[in-house]
Amino acid sequence: MTEQELIKGCIRQDNQCQRLLFEKYAGKMMTVCLRYATDSMEAEDMIQDAFIKVFKYLGQFKFEGSFEGWIRRIVVNTAIRHLEKKKLKFSEIDESASVGPTVAASAYTDLGADDILKLINQLPTGYKMVFNLHVIEGFNHEEIAEMLNIQPGTSRSQLVKARKMLQEQIIQLQKIAV
Numbered sequence: 001m002t003e004q005e006l007i008k009g010c011i012r013q014d015n016q017c018q019r020l021l022f023e024k025y026a027g028k029m030m031t032v033c034l035r036y037a038t039d040s041m042e043a044e045d046m047i048q049d050a051f052i053k054v055f056k057y058l059g060q061f062k063f064e065g066s067f068e069g070w071i072r073r074i075v076v077n078t079a080i081r082h083l084e085k086k087k088l089k090f091s092e093i094d095e096s097a098s099v100g101p102t103v104a105a106s107a108y109t110d111l112g113a114d115d116i117l118k119l120i121n122q123l124p125t126g127y128k129m130v131f132n133l134h135v136i137e138g139f140n141h142e143e144i145a146e147m148l149n150i151q152p153g154t155s156r157s158q159l160v161k162a163r164k165m166l167q168e169q170i171i172q173l174q175k176i177a178v
Contacts, residue, residue, distance in 0.1 A: 028072075029075045050075040080129070111173070119166055120132070122169070141159075
């Protein structure tokens with residue numbers, strides 16, 4: 001069954017097509033949710049709500065561009081709304097904050113993807129949100145500002161602080177490993 005046939009089946013509310021579509025994309029989208037959630041239970045809530053929206057608005061998909069990208073956008077927006085309900089807070093911009101020390105490239109190569117994900121998940125919520133949206137999802141600061149109802153400068157500041165904190169965490173890990 002082609003992706004287009006699968007989508008059309010879901011629009012007709014064919015349960016088998018809905019199950020197949022969920023099975024095809026749920027794993028990738030759960031990974032997206034885990035980047036925003038504080039734990040796997042919260043990520044499961046996010047993915048469930050996101051797929052409810054996917055099926056509700058599937059008729060609006062115009063078969064232009066990537067269907068996976070369309071789903072990802074819904075998942076990211078759903079994750080953001082979940083975090084807003086928890087009263088997501090952004091730290092004030094600290095103009096005197098330095099960028100911090102540079103990290104040797106070898107420090108990054110010694111870390112696995114799971115290690116890096118754990119470090120990202122330890123970031124304060126605002127830092128983590130902006131880092132994920134900019135670095136991983138590829139949104140620019142103006143888009144992030146609109147999505148999170150913040151100023152673009154706040155987005156930039158949160159990203160700088162997130163990177164600095166990640167660098168410091170990596171340096172500490174490297175000191176422990178030596």
